[in-house]
Amino acid sequence: MKLNLREGSLYIQVKDILKERIINGQYKVNALIPSEPELEREFEVSKITIRKAVEQLAQEGYVEKRSGIGTTVLANQVVSKLSKGQRFSEYLIGEGHQLRKKFIDLTVVEELSEPLHQLNSKEVYCIERLYILNGKPYIHFRHYISAHIALPKDPEVFVNSLYDMLYQQGVRFYRFKDEFGVSVPEQNVAELLEVEKQPLLQRERYSYDSRDRLVEYSFAYYNTELHKYIVNFNM
Template identity: 40%
Template sequence: MRRKSVLYLDVADQIKADIMNGTYPVGSLLPTEAELEQLFDVSKITVRRAIELLSSEELVEKKSGKGTTVLSNRPYNKLSKAGTFTEYLNDSGQKVAKKILNLEKVTVRPDSPVYQCLGEEVVKVSRLYTLDNQPYIYFNYFLPNSLADVSLEEFENESLYRLMDQNGIEIVKFEDSFQTVELTTEQQRILDTSEKNGLKRVRKSMSPLGKVVEYSEAVYNTVLYPYVIEYEA
């Protein structure tokens, strides 16, 4: 159900979209309150409530006399106190690349955990991450059918969560579970390894109503590099 239009929410949504698309890069200042009033043709209180909302999501920080600074361009920044693993790898000097292996609509079996979360018809995206040109993480994302019209090019060029956000899919909670698994022959082939075991991460992303809007499985060849979680203090 779409929410009724509320002016300060609409203003916050547009500023957030401009942060996400790079109009206001991380570290830059937003226009002044007076400039935002003119830009959106709204009152000062509307602008202030919009900025307060973005600040509560930890996307911006307002300081008296200095203006409002963009802190993050992650769609679900408040959920992401732990830096993403790919960010950690990039910051560590590793060369990380990704490519889409397959994008398709699939019918899942009733005994599948995907079926329990998302139903029978889903969008499946298979993606491979390489580390210094070596296959490292094999992802399978299972997503709502509402993303069926998103193109392969969009999945290749944009982050998954930004695409979901752009398509009106709101996430309020992530649930991750990890286990050591025996790699299948197919997983060994894709990861180009003869290792018997790998680390499997299952993620469920939840909507405000508690509905699963993403079910994903990632298999890591941790012999190549260990899995690391880096938290902000």
Template identity: 55%
Template sequence: MKLTLKKGPLYLQVQEILKKRIISGVYPKHSLIPSELELKEEFDVSLITIRRAVEELSKQGYVEKKSGVGTTVLDNHAISKLSKGQRFSEYLIKEGYHLKKEFASLSTINLHEHAADLVEHFGDECYCVERLYTLEEKPYIHFKHYISKEVTLPENTDLLLDSLYEIFFQQGITFNRFKDEFGTEIPDPSIAEILEIEQQPLLQRIRYSFDINEKLIEYSVAYYNTAIHKYVVNFDV
């Protein structure tokens, strides 16, 4: 496979190709990817380029390189770069809790009326995906995802209950970084009603999701009813 510098640094091109193979299952979870020499021959680049690409995949949590063993696939989710720690939803399920995506809705909104700060990123309009998670059948997390109209979203809202990041990946969108901000805010009355609580300060998480060109693709606001369960970040060391 011949790569060209016209498409950017060679190691990033190799990294993205290998990442797509991992997420699509070409290299299954817990399997070994081809050796550095094999990848060098396939992509016709230097060993330094291959090693840097693999190093980036390791930083993102996709693979682990061990001397004398090779490079093993650790994770095959499009969101791997978000954290090397265990994701909150995975933690709850592992602890035996019943976490369910209850519903999803899709609409197009005028940002000048609803979120003027996002106009510079998304233009006049964007998609708004609203989702509710329940924990032990009780309303627990309310999400609003503001998404660029450059993304094609399924009209069947049941499909929006799946990972949005997998939907993005299937359209060739690769994320470079995420920024999370946490605070406490009083949600709108409509959100408090969905969560079946009185209006009161709740844990709020705002997430910015940027693609490899540093373009904002998704902006999301989540409210957690931590009276049901605290937000937990679990790291393995």
């Protein structure tokens, strides 16, 4: 990954990327982040730059350096704000389930309604994906982001972490808000989930940056007959 000096100090860029991975669960709490040599190779920077970035994360309370062991993740900022709730996808994988993502479509939305107007763009991209649980369709997602963001042309990118991809485009996430309800999906969504057209659990997620601007909105349907939606909390 090649960093750009025009975007500021290299160690700050590295720190921000590592922090984003911690917040989004790529680096899990109590797990080790990659070693300094691995990070040097990934970001193509010096050992001093990596050490300074990790030291900043330690000062902010995200990680702890342990001699002879490595650097351990201590806290996830977003998880802490959610009373230390575990990410649902992490729970499923931790329970031994197989979870994979399938890219469905990328379209441009021109007629915007709420909350898409909050994305501050005349046009909005809609990224449609399907989560497959143990070989069966489980969650249907539509992610909406501003058309001002340059998206990769390779569709394979969209089966990986959207947050990592958006970070590379300069998007920075600070907080998330989830709203749950029950509604009947459109016929094509029901077909993708391989269910009858019936009420399903829905989740709306609002993703905000540090200036509290909406930068991503997603709408998801869950087939809870395959698995209930579970949230774990540590007291």
